Amino acid sequence: MKSISDEGLTGLIPAGKxxxxxxxxxxxxxxxxxxxxxxxxxxxxLRRHDGLLQCVMGNEGNEDILEKLDVxxxxxxxxxxxxxxxxxxxxxxxxxxxxxxxxxxxxxxxxQPPVDMTKxxxxxxxxxxxxxxxxxxxxxxxxxxxxxxxxxxxxxRSSLSGMGFTEIRTPKICSAGAEGGAxxxxxxxxxxxxxxxxxxxxxxxxxxxxxERVFEVGPVFRAEPHQTSRHIxxxxxxxxxxxxxxxxxxxxxxxxxxxRDCMEALKRDCSVELEMLGADLPVIPADVPSVTLEQAHRxxxxxxxxxNTAEPDLxxxxxxxxxxxxxxxxxxxxxxxxxxxxxxxxxYTMDDPENPxxxxxxxxxxxxxxxxTGGQRIHDYNAQVEKIKAFGLDPEAFESYLQAHRYGxxxxxxxxIGLERMTARILGVDNIRLTTMFPRDVKRxxx
Amino acid sequence: MKSISDEGLTGLIPAGKxxxxxxxxxxxxxxxxxxxxxxxxxxxxLRRHDGLLQCVMGNEGNEDILEKLDVxxxxxxxxxxxxxxxxxxxxxxxxxxxxxxxxxxxxxxxxQPPVDMTKxxxxxxxxxxxxxxxxxxxxxxxxxxxxxxxxxxxxxRSSLSGMGFTEIRTPKICSAGAEGGAxxxxxxxxxxxxxxxxxxxxxxxxxxxxxERVFEVGPVFRAEPHQTSRHIxxxxxxxxxxxxxxxxxxxxxxxxxxxRDCMEALKRDCSVELEMLGADLPVIPADVPSVTLEQAHRxxxxxxxxxNTAEPDLxxxxxxxxxxxxxxxxxxxxxxxxxxxxxxxxxYTMDDPENPxxxxxxxxxxxxxxxxTGGQRIHDYNAQVEKIKAFGLDPEAFESYLQAHRYGxxxxxxxxIGLERMTARILGVDNIRLTTMFPRDVKRxxx
Numbered sequence: 001m002k003s004i005s006d007e008g009l010t011g012l013i014p015a016g017k018x019x020x021x022x023x024x025x026x027x028x029x030x031x032x033x034x035x036x037x038x039x040x041x042x043x044x045x046l047r048r049h050d051g052l053l054q055c056v057m058g059n060e061g062n063e064d065i066l067e068k069l070d071v072x073x074x075x076x077x078x079x080x081x082x083x084x085x086x087x088x089x090x091x092x093x094x095x096x097x098x099x100x101x102x103x104x105x106x107x108x109x110x111x112q113p114p115v116d117m118t119k120x121x122x123x124x125x126x127x128x129x130x131x132x133x134x135x136x137x138x139x140x141x142x143x144x145x146x147x148x149x150x151x152x153x154x155x156x157r158s159s160l161s162g163m164g165f166t167e168i169r170t171p172k173i174c175s176a177g178a179e180g181g182a183x184x185x186x187x188x189x190x191x192x193x194x195x196x197x198x199x200x201x202x203x204x205x206x207x208x209x210x211x212e213r214v215f216e217v218g219p220v221f222r223a224e225p226h227q228t229s230r231h232i233x234x235x236x237x238x239x240x241x242x243x244x245x246x247x248x249x250x251x252x253x254x255x256x257x258x259x260r261d262c263m264e265a266l267k268r269d270c271s272v273e274l275e276m277l278g279a280d281l282p283v284i285p286a287d288v289p290s291v292t293l294e295q296a297h298r299x300x301x302x303x304x305x306x307x308n309t310a311e312p313d314l315x316x317x318x319x320x321x322x323x324x325x326x327x328x329x330x331x332x333x334x335x336x337x338x339x340x341x342x343x344x345x346x347x348y349t350m351d352d353p354e355n356p357x358x359x360x361x362x363x364x365x366x367x368x369x370x371x372x373t374g375g376q377r378i379h380d381y382n383a384q385v386e387k388i389k390a391f392g393l394d395p396e397a398f399e400s401y402l403q404a405h406r407y408g409x410x411x412x413x414x415x416x417i418g419l420e421r422m423t424a425r426i427l428g429v430d431n432i433r434l435t436t437m438f439p440r441d442v443k444r445x446x447x
Numbered sequence: 448m449k450s451i452s453d454e455g456l457t458g459l460i461p462a463g464k465x466x467x468x469x470x471x472x473x474x475x476x477x478x479x480x481x482x483x484x485x486x487x488x489x490x491x492x493l494r495r496h497d498g499l500l501q502c503v504m505g506n507e508g509n510e511d512i513l514e515k516l517d518v519x520x521x522x523x524x525x526x527x528x529x530x531x532x533x534x535x536x537x538x539x540x541x542x543x544x545x546x547x548x549x550x551x552x553x554x555x556x557x558x559q560p561p562v563d564m565t566k567x568x569x570x571x572x573x574x575x576x577x578x579x580x581x582x583x584x585x586x587x588x589x590x591x592x593x594x595x596x597x598x599x600x601x602x603x604r605s606s607l608s609g610m611g612f613t614e615i616r617t618p619k620i621c622s623a624g625a626e627g628g629a630x631x632x633x634x635x636x637x638x639x640x641x642x643x644x645x646x647x648x649x650x651x652x653x654x655x656x657x658x659e660r661v662f663e664v665g666p667v668f669r670a671e672p673h674q675t676s677r678h679i680x681x682x683x684x685x686x687x688x689x690x691x692x693x694x695x696x697x698x699x700x701x702x703x704x705x706x707r708d709c710m711e712a713l714k715r716d717c718s719v720e721l722e723m724l725g726a727d728l729p730v731i732p733a734d735v736p737s738v739t740l741e742q743a744h745r746x747x748x749x750x751x752x753x754x755n756t757a758e759p760d761l762x763x764x765x766x767x768x769x770x771x772x773x774x775x776x777x778x779x780x781x782x783x784x785x786x787x788x789x790x791x792x793x794x795y796t797m798d799d800p801e802n803p804x805x806x807x808x809x810x811x812x813x814x815x816x817x818x819x820t821g822g823q824r825i826h827d828y829n830a831q832v833e834k835i836k837a838f839g840l841d842p843e844a845f846e847s848y849l850q851a852h853r854y855g856x857x858x859x860x861x862x863x864i865g866l867e868r869m870t871a872r873i874l875g876v877d878n879i880r881l882t883t884m885f886p887r888d889v890k891r892x893x894x
Contacts, residue, residue, distance in 0.1 A: 001742070003734035004696055004783060006704035012611040012660070029691045031656070031855060049611045049659040072855035074691065106691065109855030110828035134653040134850040143657055150614050164459040164496045167597050171885045172619065172666050173632075173643075173681050175892040185620075186635045187643065190672065190889055196620075196634065203885060206581040206894065209478070210590055212496040213459070218665070219619050225637065234620050244476045244521065244553065249451055257453035287450035295448070336451060381557035400894030404581040408478060408519035408556030438618045438650060442637055445622040447653065447847030 015051050015093040018081060022096060027078040028053070029106065032071050033140070034118040042066055044100070046077065051092040051272065052140060055079060057100040065103050071117065072138075074107040090120070090140040092272045126431055133438055133447045144273035145435050148266060149236075149423040153217050155265030156238045156417070159258045165240060166211040170203035172219065176397060178202050180346055183223045196221035199416060201348065204241035205377060206404045208412045215240040217419075227442050229431040230316075230369060232420060234440040241377075241414030248350075248360040248376035251413040252290065252336055255364065255372060259334070260284045266426070279427045282333040282366070289326055290336035290362070296322055312344040320368040338362040347391045348384070350376040350413075360413075367425040374415025381405035462498050462540040465528060469543060474525040475500070476553065479518050480587070481565040489513055491547070493524065498539040498719065499587060502526060504547040512550050518564065519585070521554035537567070537587040539719045573878055580885055580894045591720035592882050595713060596683075596870040600664050602712030603685045603864070606705045612687060613658040617650035619666065623844060625649050626793055630670045643668035646863060648795065651688035652824060653851045655859045662687040664866075674889050676878040677763075677816060679867060681887040688824075688861030695797075695807040695823035698860040699737065699783055702811065702819060706781070707731045713873070726874045729780040729813070736773055737783035737809070743769055759791040767815040785809045794838045795831070797823040797860075807860070814872040821862025828852035 013021075013028060030046035030053065041058040055077055059066065069075075079098040086094040113135055115124055122129060122139045129136045136142055157167065173194050177184040178201035185196040200216050207214035220237040240258075245251060263281050266274065274281065291299065297309040300318040303325065308318060314337065326335035339358040342351055349359045361375030378384040384405050385395045395402060423435040433439040438447055460468075460475060477493035477500065488505040502524055506513065516522075526545040533541035560582055562571055569576060569586045576583045583589055604614065620641050624631040625648035632643040647663050654661035667684040687705075692698060710728050713721065721728065738746065744756040747765040750772065755765060761784065773782035786805040789798055796806045808822030825831040831852050835842045842849060870882040880886040885894055 001777065002737045004699045004703060004737050005734050006700045006707065007733065009697075009700050009704055014611065029857070030659070031857065049613070074855060074857035107826055107855065107857050110853045113854055131847075132850065134656060134847065135854045137653070137657045146615070146657075147613070154614065164461060166496070166594070167601065168593070168884060169666070169683055171681055171887055173668065173887050173892065188633045189892065190670070192892075194892055206584070207884070209581060210584045210593075212477070219616070221620065223637070234618055236616055250456075252451045253453045253456050256451060257456060260453065286454065287452050290449045290451050330448070379554055400578075400581065403579065403894065406557045407560055407582045408521060408554065410476070410478065410521035410554050437615060437654070440618055440620050445620065445636065445639075445641055447649075447850065
């Protein structure tokens with residue numbers, strides 16, 4: 001028998017702590033991001049868990065090490081922390097650097113990177129970038145995008161927890177789709193057929209009966225056959241659902257509060273990344289404008305001359321026009337569009353009693369793209385059964401879902417934010433594939 | 448154009464705040480959990496977002512309301528907070544109750560629950576419980592189990608974040624399985640075949656090259672055809688992977704630190720639930736015992752007389768015997784078992800150079816069950832290619848995974864904790880299906 005203890009565990013030294021250790025000797029480890037060789041020696045930029053550290057090594061007595069040193073090696077460095085003023089925004093900490101006393105080689109790569117990883121921006125074709133993802137993600141720009149997405153997701157979680165929401169986990173293997181339509185993946189589930197969850201919608205609503213306010217951060221799957229820059233087939237859905245609402249606008253108000261917290265978190269925890277990426281955080285105004293779909297169509301007609309007033313949804317062009325208009329006219333980068341027609345929204349959506357044919361639903365547009373879909377749901381059992389029938393579906397097929405309504409639900413509503421789309425819009429990244437580690441699309445299943 | 452603002456949002460009043468509002472008048476909402484009618488009136492137990500609140504209502508002037516009042520109705524109640532000493536452990540807050548002035552009915556169920564939801568424990572057959580999940584989860588005991596699981600997952604996250612780990616999200620739709628074996632679900636992915644992730648293993652290792660320390664909390668899928676009380680086909684895996692380890696025992700040490708933080712969190716945030724569920728939190732000793740598989744087999748041989756020394760794994764009976772033994776002999780409810788044979792562990796596992804035929808791997812046993820699998824991984828490219836071949840597999844099939852090794856990885860290791868198993872062991876729940884909202888097994892795809 002041996003004993004294992006956590007007592008001797010030594011933590012990593014974060015960048016923020018290193019900045020306060022001027023004059024001290026430290027031993028740290030990391031992977032060599034890049035090397036700048038000069039007459040007197042070299043700057044060694046070390047990739048660490050929380051950023052890049054500049055290390056300085058003179059030639060004298062270090063010829064062998066500098067000869068052997070190369071990118072992507074795993075090394076342990078002992079040196080002295082000294083003040084520095086580093087302008088390269090990819091390097092953090094930028095107020096100190098490490099003056100190297102010794103370097104120990106811990107692990108060496110088997111091959112050199114096939115692309116130049118030392119450039120400020122990885123100007124690779126997107127397919128090359130994605131094919132080489134285990135390597136390309138090591139570039140500070142790629143890595144920073146992930147950090148921004150994770151910080152956003154984490155802030156979503158803590159914001160809602162603070163408002164009394166409970167996190168839930170719902171199954172991704174389902175017997176039926178929640179969102180309707182053909183874009184659903186089929187699984188062979190033992191001797192029968194099952195489906196991958198298009199959204200946690202049904203389960204969130206069941207969760208309202210249990211915890212009143214619930215949220216989930218998890219993967220959803222859409223068998224979308226289109227290869228566009230704004231679609232991926234597996235994405236992260238930030239979902240919440242809340243009971244006892246007084247109207248669907250309360251859901252929109254909670255979204256504003258959540259987005260406010262998320263942007264605050266990005267400002268606080270991702271300032272280094274946002275500066276490196278040259279991203280401007282949006283300001284969330286005290287009042288976010290909201291127009292009906294009908295009004296939205298009229299606005300775009302007036303601006304573009306193209307008449308979409310008979311269409312049940314916005315087209316991508318209209319989304320762009322509306323966002324420009326919202327910023328110019330209402331000083332808001334966010335714009336709600338409400339009252340989508342009944343046939344365009346899933347059967348769980350509540351119709352607007354005051355505007356027959358439309359629903360108490362909304363999208364949130366941000367920098368030219370829809371980043372949220374939400375609305376009030378039907379809570380009355382009989383009303384839900386009727387609407388399922390009106391949609392030409394069989395209530396029997398939704399028996400277990402309908403239990404929630406049969407045994408009672410308060411008025412409720414919720415929404416879903418697409419994490420990758422939101423991140424892409426915050427960072428001004430054209431293709432959402434670049435905001436996630438390993439995107440899936442019609443053609444891509446690897447890495 | 449309308450304006451939506453988060454300014455007017457009124458939050459929920461949590462139990463902790465209600466306890467400090469004695470004498471004040473409040474308006475709250477909730478669903479009626481149960482009603483105890485007495486000569487003078489009734490106790491109305493209201494289900495709220497964070498627990499059950501006792502409300503007291505006299506008959507006088509309230510005859511119509513009390514006549515109409517029933518379980519699972521959504522109501523709004525105005526009343527005065529008064530001191531109380533409530534012994535029922537399912538009710539929280541237990542130091543105050545609400546003396547009702549008025550009740551407004553917000554939403555009524557369409558049917559009465561088909562089972563008695565007012566019992567202290569829902570003594571239903573497990574299939575009935577799971578068939579009625581949207582309803583049965585509303586029972587305080589069922590709901591509390593979910594709260595414990597969520598608190599554990601949340602503490603796992605914050606503990607690792609505090610140690611410099613970055614949260615990642617990896618694809619669940621994959622082109623190959625990470626764990627080998629036949630227990631993998633197939634998906635029809637457009638015109639080809641894909642698989643559901645058995646674990647995030649490959650991606651975690653790629654993540655080590657990016658962030659050095661990574662973790663993920665997400666669903667994994669195992670097409671396990673066995674119908675047992677400790678298997679479900681979709682479960683939550685708490686995964687971490689860390690670079691620059693000095694040996695696989697460092698991974699075990701980090702697990703101890705994480706478990707310590709998780710148990711602290713449960714103690715702090717789930718005291719009400721743990722008391723209601725009659726659960727005893729384990730003490731994490733300063734030193735957690737660790738035996739090799741060979742030693743483990745010898746211990747069980749001595750105790751049970753059954754000779755498993757030639758077996759490459761522990762059987763369920765041995766896991767139970769070892770846990771009893773560990774508690775008696777080493778005063779620890781946790782026991783590591785190490786050095787599983789090479790052929791029993793996936794190809795990414797590092798062999799022990801000092802004990803040929805065995806690996807630098809471990810399981811963690813807790814209260815009779817394996818709750819963690821972990822170990823050191825191969826970081827050297829050539830060593831990994833050789834082992835893939837030795838396993839009779841084609842390195843070409845793992846081309847994108849092997850990029851991580853080819854372009855350099857530090858020595859690293861990690862582990863996975865099964866959230867449902869861990870929760871079941873903490874709570875003493877026999878069937879892990881009861882620790883998750885909507886379990887999936889060979890026979891169950893709904894709700």
